[in-house]
Amino acid sequence: MAQDQTELLYLNDAARRECTTTVLACHPVSQLAEEDRSLAKSVAPDSFALITRETVFYPQGGGQPSDTGVIRLAGDNADSTFAVLLVRKTLEGAVLHLGEFRALPFADGRLVSQSVDCARRDYHSRLHTAGHVIGLAMRLLAPVLGERKKVKANHAPGQACMEFEGLLYNEHKAVIEEKVNELVGLKLPVTTEWWDESRIQGADLNMVEGLQLGRNGQARIALIGDLDANPCGGTHVEHTGLTGFITIRKISRQKGVSKVSYEVPVVI
Ligand SMILES: [Zn+2]
Known part of the structure; x- marks a missing residue:
């Protein structure tokens, strides 16, 4: 190093x-x-x-x-x-x-x-994991809502949102919130692994947060069970149940991209 x-x-x-x-x-x-x-x-x-x-x-x-x-x-x-x-x-x-x-x-x-400061970190970790859960939920909802490529993520309190290509509307809030909280209820383990480049290229990853290579040239990947794998440098809670109930606050659109705003409880 x-x-x-x-x-x-x-x-x-x-x-x-x-x-x-x-x-x-x-x-x-x-x-x-x-x-x-x-x-x-x-x-x-x-x-x-x-x-x-x-x-x-x-x-x-x-x-x-x-x-x-x-x-x-x-x-x-x-x-x-x-x-x-x-x-x-x-x-x-x-x-x-x-x-x-x-x-x-x-x-x-x-x-x-x-x-x-543990309370602040816990809240940030819940928000970050919730963002990944929403990304996974959107993939699982592809048969209903269509393929939606993730384009951006913000996990900050008060501004947390996931952005997806294509148009989504407020009428989709309920179906997304239901799928997201089904994943919360499953208490799926959230883990991180270091993957080398050949494994990354062979995998179907959503590159929304960019690929950050660590020491030894490997990339850190955050996993939700065996259902979801994303390059990620952030902190997470240990299983999806620890995000608390994820509220889909609103869905807005700009230039063909839809922003799904969300929130988790400050304390659970
Ligand atoms: Zn992340």
Whole structure:
């Protein structure tokens, strides 16, 4: 692995919410290179960017918002905390934890403990899995609604939607919601695997979130039982039953593409 890449612990263990790791760099946002500074536009200009060797924090991407949480100096007093407000990944693969120190910034080489806001992560994971469930439901409904190629996904609270080619109307809401929640009721396992290129090319995948190759050149694939496989870098709940009831809020259309907006309970 390149030196400037952060190891993404959530990729292989989305249930993990804490880790102890080492500070590699800690700079005021104002001192970041321009392309990295542009990732920090929405945080206060006097914020800091903290880079660690590994991270349990999910960086914004793939239609899923970033985690928030806290990073503390390991074994130190509680005042030495860094509030993580936004997490972004640079083009080189370093994860920037953007936020504010309660006391002094951490020195390079210090051991720190990371802890993710679990309620927020759980909600984001439910929304993300629900998006995949809707994609699967649309494939299963092809005999009724026709083949609908997925073109876009957004798993953010309040804006969550899946977009499909072709025209769908509000009259289709009930049939989609029924199929989606049938899949929720089945409590199908949601797992991730690393596939090499030859296996990806032989499979029938919906490429909506783009193919992200990890270390070793393999792609991370999220599976719903043995019914659905999608390239995906996001976090998921362990089975479809954990999304809670998926509400299809509305269906809208623009330029031949239909947007199926959805929501899951904030807490289940
Ligand atoms: Zn995904």
